[in-house]
Amino acid sequence: MKLVTERREISSPLLRFSAPLISIGFALFVAGFLLLASGVNPLEAYREILIESLGSLYGLSETLVKTTPLIFAGLGVSLAFRMQIWNIGAEGQIYIGAMAASGVALFSGIESHGLMLLTMFLAAFTCGGLWAGVAGFLRARWQVNEVIVTLLMNYIAILLVDYLIYGPWKDPKGFNFPLTAQFSDTARLAEYFDTRLHSGFFLAVFVALLLYLFMERTIWGYQIKVIGSNPKAARYAGMKTGMAIFMVLFLSGAIAGVAGFSEVAGLQHRLQHGISPGYGYTAIIIAWLAKRSAGGVVIVAFLMGVLLVGGDSLQLLWQLPVAFVYAFQGLILFFLLASDFFILYRVKLIKGAADA
Amino acid sequence: MPDFLKIEHIRKTFPGVIALDDVSFSVAPGEIHTLLGENGAGKSTLMNVLTGLYHPDSGEIRIDGRRLSFTSPRDSLACGIGMVHQHFMLVPAHSVFENILLALDNLPNLFSRKKYRARIKQLIDEFQLDLDLDSPVWKLSIGAQQWIELIKLLLRDCRLLILDEPTAVLTPQEAERLFKVLRQLKKQGKSIIFISHKMREVMEISDQVTILKKGRSIASLTRGEYDERKLAALMIGADKIPEWQKNLQLSTQISLDIQQLSVRNDRGLSDLEDFSLQLIKGEILGIAGVAGNGQKALAEVLTGLRKASHGRIMANGEDLNNSSARHSYIAGIAHIPEDRKTIGIAPDMSIDDNLIMKSFKNSAFARGIFQDKKSIRRNAQEKIAQFAIKSGPEGTPVRYLSGGNIQKVIIARELSEKPAVLVALYPTRGLDIGSAEYVHKVIADGAAQGMSTILIAEDLDELLKLSDRIAVMFRGRLIGFVDPQNSSREEIGLMMSGETGENDGGEA
Ligand SMILES: Nc1ncnc2c1ncn2[C@@H]1O[C@H](COP(=O)(O)OP(=O)(O)OP(=O)(O)O)[C@@H](O)[C@H]1O
Ligand SMILES: [Mg+2]
Numbered sequence: 001m002k003l004v005t006e007r008r009e010i011s012s013p014l015l016r017f018s019a020p021l022i023s024i025g026f027a028l029f030v031a032g033f034l035l036l037a038s039g040v041n042p043l044e045a046y047r048e049i050l051i052e053s054l055g056s057l058y059g060l061s062e063t064l065v066k067t068t069p070l071i072f073a074g075l076g077v078s079l080a081f082r083m084q085i086w087n088i089g090a091e092g093q094i095y096i097g098a099m100a101a102s103g104v105a106l107f108s109g110i111e112s113h114g115l116m117l118l119t120m121f122l123a124a125f126t127c128g129g130l131w132a133g134v135a136g137f138l139r140a141r142w143q144v145n146e147v148i149v150t151l152l153m154n155y156i157a158i159l160l161v162d163y164l165i166y167g168p169w170k171d172p173k174g175f176n177f178p179l180t181a182q183f184s185d186t187a188r189l190a191e192y193f194d195t196r197l198h199s200g201f202f203l204a205v206f207v208a209l210l211l212y213l214f215m216e217r218t219i220w221g222y223q224i225k226v227i228g229s230n231p232k233a234a235r236y237a238g239m240k241t242g243m244a245i246f247m248v249l250f251l252s253g254a255i256a257g258v259a260g261f262s263e264v265a266g267l268q269h270r271l272q273h274g275i276s277p278g279y280g281y282t283a284i285i286i287a288w289l290a291k292r293s294a295g296g297v298v299i300v301a302f303l304m305g306v307l308l309v310g311g312d313s314l315q316l317l318w319q320l321p322v323a324f325v326y327a328f329q330g331l332i333l334f335f336l337l338a339s340d341f342f343i344l345y346r347v348k349l350i351k352g353a354a355d356a
Numbered sequence: 357m358p359d360f361l362k363i364e365h366i367r368k369t370f371p372g373v374i375a376l377d378d379v380s381f382s383v384a385p386g387e388i389h390t391l392l393g394e395n396g397a398g399k400s401t402l403m404n405v406l407t408g409l410y411h412p413d414s415g416e417i418r419i420d421g422r423r424l425s426f427t428s429p430r431d432s433l434a435c436g437i438g439m440v441h442q443h444f445m446l447v448p449a450h451s452v453f454e455n456i457l458l459a460l461d462n463l464p465n466l467f468s469r470k471k472y473r474a475r476i477k478q479l480i481d482e483f484q485l486d487l488d489l490d491s492p493v494w495k496l497s498i499g500a501q502q503w504i505e506l507i508k509l510l511l512r513d514c515r516l517l518i519l520d521e522p523t524a525v526l527t528p529q530e531a532e533r534l535f536k537v538l539r540q541l542k543k544q545g546k547s548i549i550f551i552s553h554k555m556r557e558v559m560e561i562s563d564q565v566t567i568l569k570k571g572r573s574i575a576s577l578t579r580g581e582y583d584e585r586k587l588a589a590l591m592i593g594a595d596k597i598p599e600w601q602k603n604l605q606l607s608t609q610i611s612l613d614i615q616q617l618s619v620r621n622d623r624g625l626s627d628l629e630d631f632s633l634q635l636i637k638g639e640i641l642g643i644a645g646v647a648g649n650g651q652k653a654l655a656e657v658l659t660g661l662r663k664a665s666h667g668r669i670m671a672n673g674e675d676l677n678n679s680s681a682r683h684s685y686i687a688g689i690a691h692i693p694e695d696r697k698t699i700g701i702a703p704d705m706s707i708d709d710n711l712i713m714k715s716f717k718n719s720a721f722a723r724g725i726f727q728d729k730k731s732i733r734r735n736a737q738e739k740i741a742q743f744a745i746k747s748g749p750e751g752t753p754v755r756y757l758s759g760g761n762i763q764k765v766i767i768a769r770e771l772s773e774k775p776a777v778l779v780a781l782y783p784t785r786g787l788d789i790g791s792a793e794y795v796h797k798v799i800a801d802g803a804a805q806g807m808s809t810i811l812i813a814e815d816l817d818e819l820l821k822l823s824d825r826i827a828v829m830f831r832g833r834l835i836g837f838v839d840p841q842n843s844s845r846e847e848i849g850l851m852m853s854g855e856t857g858e859n860d861g862g863e864a
Contacts, residue, residue, distance in 0.1 A: 217726050217729075218725045219717055219722050222709065222716055222727060225704075226709070229703060232698055233699050233700060233701055233713065235699075238714065
């Protein structure tokens with residue numbers, strides 16, 4: 001008897017759907033032991049997570065609030081992944097988007113609500129796009145590795161925002177805190193149900209739908225897929241791959257930039273230090289787990305939202321260390337990635353294997 | 357003699373495809389056993405089962421009467437079964453010697469290195485291979501690279517060698533050498549499983565032929581029991597081979613006027629030198645030459661993949677080397693590339709998507725920026741039926757198609773645009789005889805409608821049959837034309853080796 005693995009030639013859709021669910025089950029199981037070790041009943045803890053994040057209108061709204069930037073950034077990253085372009089600079093692009101939107105909100109003096117939001121949106125979109133576009137240009141022109149460029153530009157973006165809020169953009173009435181003045185009402189997105197849920201969430205879902213149509217139904221999406229599958233063949237078929245690399249990184253950064261717009265216009269109503277607690281990095285994991293599909297990004301981003309909100313409440317209720325939340329997230333990721341293995345490979349028990 | 361290898365009722369399915377339904381045959385020691393079958397019949401899949409890459413759903417493999425079950429290529433190697441892969445697994449920057457050592461189970465130390473070197477030298481001498489152990493692999497011809505793969509297996513004392521379409525990438529001369537080696541191996545008692553679509557080779561080398569049809573072994577015949585016609589009839593049914601007629605009425609219009617074209621490679625040497633040619637509308641112009649004598653450079657410069665260093669390509673009074681003219685015209689040049697897996701297809705995408713790779717913007721497949729999925733599907737259905745592509749369930753990535761079927765996808769795509777000029781490199785390489793004949797028909801029909809073809813092929817029979825004129829190339833130069841009607845393989849062969857023959861027909 002022998003246990004062997006064999007690469008699956010084509011993975012079945014049922015498996016692809018159920019594997020992540022099963023792996024979440026595993027993660028919950030293993031994390032249960034961690035909880036037991038800290039003297040917390042795991043079942044109670046899980047109930048708590050679900051109740052806190054989904055059990056009430058308030059909880060659900062908080063979950064969706066956290067989901068919103070994750071969807072935008074996840075979509076941006078996944079778009080680039082489709083073309084085998086590794087944009088790991090979504091974090092920086094979020095900051096640049098937030099900065100651009102804030103600049104418009106604070107200094108443009110536009111009075112119409114709609115025009116103000118549209119201008120903020122476009123500023124975030126364009127600046128996020130150009131920020132990532134730098135890496136696109138370097139890659140298309142001189143084959144500079146986009147991983148390094150996008151990553152390093154994160155630090156520049158974060159420090160640039162810090163410079164502004166500690167320096168020229170600091171609110172004079174803000175008791176020297178590193179933040180800008182509050183936006184006026186013209187620069188704020190609508191909020192619903194007396195919660196912090198804002199229209200940025202609906203915009204995110206709408207963008208996901210647009211991106212899906214873009215990828216699956218347009219000739220541009222088609223080209224992105226061909227280039228992602230085999231750039232040589234694409235060039236041979238007459239596609240301009242350099243231009244495509246720039247455009248895709250631009251769009252990828254632009255969508256991540258909109259996450260910055262949505263955060264400042266919908267939630268924080270000002271630019272401040274630490275505007276994204278790492279959404280741009282989580283987005284990489286989301287894009288990976290979502291298998292680069294737009295619908296998948298929305299679902300996985302929501303799952304991450306549940307974890308973030310539920311994890312917060314565990315800290316409050318049982319004084320579990322923050323590290324527990326990270327460990328828990330790590331476990332889920334671990335098992336999700338492990339499930340990839342079972343989607344790609346089949347494990348078989350074979351009798352009387354070759355013992356020659 | 358007792359059978360060395362016995363395969364019984366092997367079945368292997370993939371989701372939505374029965375690749376192998378029921379296959380049985382056996383191979384005796386010292387036997388060259390040929391597998392023959394249409395594209396997609398399951399030959400490669402069967403070999404992957406034999407080498408432990410795939411595990412069969414059911415059925416048995418016996419070696420020396422013992423039932424075995426392989427779970428990885430390592431297992432089958434341990435049982436003496438080795439395969440020369442179609443895509444060689446070599447490290448280009450390393451030397452031949454290093455590449456061979458890499459294949460050993462334990463990397464040898466300084467002392468045993470010497471021993472291995474001697475042993476490899478001995479193999480090279482024994483089989484009279486033309487191989488320098490210290491030259492880096494990237495410098496070698498495809499044929500020489502194949503020797504390396506072969507030596508790797510011989511070092512491990514493999515008793516069964518599997519060669520999946522080894523001759524597809526070889527020049528006829530290289531193939532001849534390979535056959536000599538195979539015969540020598542056979543004398544030593546080694547068994548060989550050989551796959552080829554070229555009937556001439558099958559007739560020449562096989563002791564035993566097993567015919568696969570739709571995943572079933574339908575007949576095993578011993579040498580003497582079969583001839584070419586019988587094999588073809590068993591394989592596809594003789595009546596299914598398409599008939600076609602050559603268009604003998606040539607026009608006088610010139611579609612491409614190539615003037616003193618030169619192309620230099622990265623090392624500054626010229627791949628193409630002072631090459632001039634007038635391609636007539638509706639003509640099929642064969643290009644004969646030993647591989648590496650400039651054919652590829654010619655194809656690449658004509659299709660825009662490379663730049664000419666000198667000379668002009670005139671079409672409709674414009675020079676295609678001039679980039680703006682080029683861009684509009686390139687669309688009218690179809691190209692069946694030599695290197696099909698690396699530049700011909702997007703492997704993760706479906707047949708539907710691969711078929712429109714050059715025409716996705718056309719009004720037939722797009723409404724503005726949106727793709728017309730219905731007409732894209734319809735187009736795929738048409739092409740699948742027309743070229744008898746064995747495709748698997750809708751949406752299957754083309755990487756899962758058999759070698760010949762991938763080739764058909766590329767040909768179907770390139771010919772669907774009704775190109776003015778077709779540049780075809782080895783278009784029927786890897787196709788079964790029925791499909792090859794169908795491609796010939798499509799090219800001939802295209803010619804009748806005014807398409808000019810530059811046909812680059814190694815198979816002289818194919819060139820002689822299809823071409824209106826044959827140009828012979830040697831060392832990047834055009835050395836003369838021959839008339840296929842009154843020339844023999846031998847004459848052309850002589851010219852290909854650099855002997856300048858009669859130089860007539862140039863003005864034809
Ligand atoms: N990994 C796979 N997943 C799905 N289908 C496959 C896979 N490998 C092969 N097939 C299918 O199995 C069938 C047999 O393919 P195979 O490659 O064995 O054909 P073949 O006889 O070698 O053909 P050719 O002469 O064209 O090389 C084909 O229809 C192919 O599409
Ligand atoms: Mg094959």
